[in-house]
Amino acid sequence: MKIQNLVFLVLFFPLLLSAKQKTGIIPQPVSMQVHSGKFVITENTAIEFKKNQVELKEAAAFFGKAIREISGYELPFNKKKAQTIRLSLDPINTIGKEGYQLQVTSDHIEIKANTKAGIIYGMQSLLQLLPPIRTNAKLELPCLEIEDYPRFKWRGMHLDVSRHFFGPEVVKEYIDLMASYKLNVFHWHLIDDQGWRIEIKQYPKVTDVGAWRVDQTQFPWGDRPQAKAGEEPTYGGYYTQEQIKEIIAYAAERNITVVPEIEMPGHVASAIASYPEFSCAQQPQLPLTGGDYSNTSSNYCAGNDAVFEFLENVLTEVIDLFPSEYIHIGGDEVNKDSWKKCDRCQARIKEEGLKDENELQSYFIKRIEKFLISKNRKMIGWDEILEGGLAPEATVMSWRGEAGGIEAAKMNHDVIMTPVNPCYFDFYQAGPAGEPLAFSGLNNLKKVYHYEPIPEELPAENAHYVLGAQANVWTEHISTVEHLEYMVLPRMAALAEVVWTPKEQKDWESFNTRIQEEYQAYELKGLRYCPGNFTVAIQPVSQDGKLLVALSTEILNGEIVYTLDGTEPTLESKKYTQPIEIESTVLLKASVVLHGQIRGAVPAQQQFVMHQAIGRDVNYTYPVSPYYLADGPNSLTDGVRGTATVGKFWHGFNGNDMVATVDLGKSKLVKNITLGCFQKYKGWIFMPKEVTFEASADGVVYEVIETISNPIDENAEEVIHDFKTTYGKDARYLRVSAKTNVCPKGHNGEGKPAWLFVDEIIVE
Numbered sequence: 001m002k003i004q005n006l007v008f009l010v011l012f013f014p015l016l017l018s019a020k021q022k023t024g025i026i027p028q029p030v031s032m033q034v035h036s037g038k039f040v041i042t043e044n045t046a047i048e049f050k051k052n053q054v055e056l057k058e059a060a061a062f063f064g065k066a067i068r069e070i071s072g073y074e075l076p077f078n079k080k081k082a083q084t085i086r087l088s089l090d091p092i093n094t095i096g097k098e099g100y101q102l103q104v105t106s107d108h109i110e111i112k113a114n115t116k117a118g119i120i121y122g123m124q125s126l127l128q129l130l131p132p133i134r135t136n137a138k139l140e141l142p143c144l145e146i147e148d149y150p151r152f153k154w155r156g157m158h159l160d161v162s163r164h165f166f167g168p169e170v171v172k173e174y175i176d177l178m179a180s181y182k183l184n185v186f187h188w189h190l191i192d193d194q195g196w197r198i199e200i201k202q203y204p205k206v207t208d209v210g211a212w213r214v215d216q217t218q219f220p221w222g223d224r225p226q227a228k229a230g231e232e233p234t235y236g237g238y239y240t241q242e243q244i245k246e247i248i249a250y251a252a253e254r255n256i257t258v259v260p261e262i263e264m265p266g267h268v269a270s271a272i273a274s275y276p277e278f279s280c281a282q283q284p285q286l287p288l289t290g291g292d293y294s295n296t297s298s299n300y301c302a303g304n305d306a307v308f309e310f311l312e313n314v315l316t317e318v319i320d321l322f323p324s325e326y327i328h329i330g331g332d333e334v335n336k337d338s339w340k341k342c343d344r345c346q347a348r349i350k351e352e353g354l355k356d357e358n359e360l361q362s363y364f365i366k367r368i369e370k371f372l373i374s375k376n377r378k379m380i381g382w383d384e385i386l387e388g389g390l391a392p393e394a395t396v397m398s399w400r401g402e403a404g405g406i407e408a409a410k411m412n413h414d415v416i417m418t419p420v421n422p423c424y425f426d427f428y429q430a431g432p433a434g435e436p437l438a439f440s441g442l443n444n445l446k447k448v449y450h451y452e453p454i455p456e457e458l459p460a461e462n463a464h465y466v467l468g469a470q471a472n473v474w475t476e477h478i479s480t481v482e483h484l485e486y487m488v489l490p491r492m493a494a495l496a497e498v499v500w501t502p503k504e505q506k507d508w509e510s511f512n513t514r515i516q517e518e519y520q521a522y523e524l525k526g527l528r529y530c531p532g533n534f535t536v537a538i539q540p541v542s543q544d545g546k547l548l549v550a551l552s553t554e555i556l557n558g559e560i561v562y563t564l565d566g567t568e569p570t571l572e573s574k575k576y577t578q579p580i581e582i583e584s585t586v587l588l589k590a591s592v593v594l595h596g597q598i599r600g601a602v603p604a605q606q607q608f609v610m611h612q613a614i615g616r617d618v619n620y621t622y623p624v625s626p627y628y629l630a631d632g633p634n635s636l637t638d639g640v641r642g643t644a645t646v647g648k649f650w651h652g653f654n655g656n657d658m659v660a661t662v663d664l665g666k667s668k669l670v671k672n673i674t675l676g677c678f679q680k681y682k683g684w685i686f687m688p689k690e691v692t693f694e695a696s697a698d699g700v701v702y703e704v705i706e707t708i709s710n711p712i713d714e715n716a717e718e719v720i721h722d723f724k725t726t727y728g729k730d731a732r733y734l735r736v737s738a739k740t741n742v743c744p745k746g747h748n749g750e751g752k753p754a755w756l757f758v759d760e761i762i763v764e
């Protein structure tokens, strides 16, 4: 072999390897048969279509460009060649507006659809089977037949460009990723407190002022000091109307509709910094640098007609730019305190005969909806727009769980499901040890994959109001494109299968296998992605009076090793095969083993305590918050101690005390009683003011054992503390009361009700 050829081989060896035939498509098509044989795209392949169908010329150009990028071939259009890729728009009644039929044989490829969108999706399926980057390998495609169409019409990804700004090139990359997975709605969160990102010709100050802030990127979001007068705002940016037009056109080529979100009436501190006269206080303020809102107005005044004039003018420019049928108006998390103190807002409430500030919000939203309808557009908003009465034709985006979506669908309103769990891609997808800082919930790949957008509680006749689902990417903690890629990949692929593939055809094992090929493609393309959650999931299950613990991992071919004595698991530790029975107080640690190596930053761990109250019913005088139900009603007596993971194991109370009564079933000697509590300063979770322990023989007359005041510093960031009393007498009923607290002085929520988090009442 000549040296020259040797060099060639060495250089291209990795690419030849990677060019191994891909067989999986994400999202999984409705029907797909792979046959023997193959079609090879070469320079002698032409794309054929009817010349009078302009849309097909655009589609052919899209595919031609993609092939040029991976091979250098220029595929001619409508030239006589040995092999052809035929595109045709034919009425096919089985596949809907976005579906396609694809046939690959050894001498031709044919894509048929009702619309250009379907043709593009057929091409996306082909591109997924071809090498992801420029290669010298053959462009081989297996012979196959596919008929495919989406389950939902709204298949969305959201991106917050306010908290951190991402330039047009990043937005296009995001759109490309979406398009490759056949997602079709890009929800562009253009405005929020920390930045206004869309040029408005009539109001230049919204970007001159509102798009720029003092750069505090070196600090975590919540710790960023506020700007001081005279400091130069250097962080930010915005999209010019020309750039927006270009992005909309780029998205449209890929069958993606761009839905702009113009936030109101809250989350607009950036607009108020630009035009202070639109707030209730009408006081000047500097653009926010991060999560510190002290002395900041973040709402429009609902009593000031000038605000509506401003918003209608802004919306007019937005409508001129965006062809989208829907305009998103936000409507979430409005802090109504400023409205309560404002004479103009109160006058509006009186004048309009409104009951309260909730109805004032509803008045605001309905007035905007009326304007949008007059411009032939539909309004969409976050589920808070239900409060105080839903606007007549509004579409609701359900984020605080699914309850808002269910309520709206029952009222015959369209709904997009995007519940925090599992549709917030700013939450952790692994770890959290070893992961970049994220919001504290865990939305790992498997959880996203198993999401079902039609809730069981929704009556079947209302199911069609659920237009689809969407994942949201809030960027408080995400400031770079690398980090952004990491947060959306591979979860975007799992979402795609949720909204595209028929429910009965979803298959986690199959997806988990196909996604491995995507990981290789991401690596070749230089995209950052999360290779999976290497933290073992620990799931306690009580069964027949026994405490069993199931361990699982989403890692393909991953095995689990564990210990019960608190030592670090090694390759020699016990292999997990079936649920483990817990019989005494233990510290369980577990790790994933893949390819003969322990993986993950640290082992998953969980303490289990054995005590007299295990399995006993707990009765609450005041209800536990539906947001923090842990593993159900008996989480306080399941032997599983709460850890620093907020969303797990803890029962949460907001605004009321916790009063819990435990019936031990019969009179027993009670040596001591412990209540575990959690404090997380940034999560508005604080220790109770005091905890009182009482005992009773009959459940009627109680003896106070002890009241213990909170010994924990109210400014401590994160503490788990046990309130413990000793008794030494017999009792059947035990009552534990924890007095709710307020957020301390200097905290963002100063004086407001704190969350009270409790887990495990331990009776020894």
Ligand SMILES: [Zn+2]
Residues within 6 Å of the ligand: 279, 280, 300, 301, 302, 303, 304, 338, 339, 342, 343, 344, 345, 346
């Ligand atoms: Zn006001």
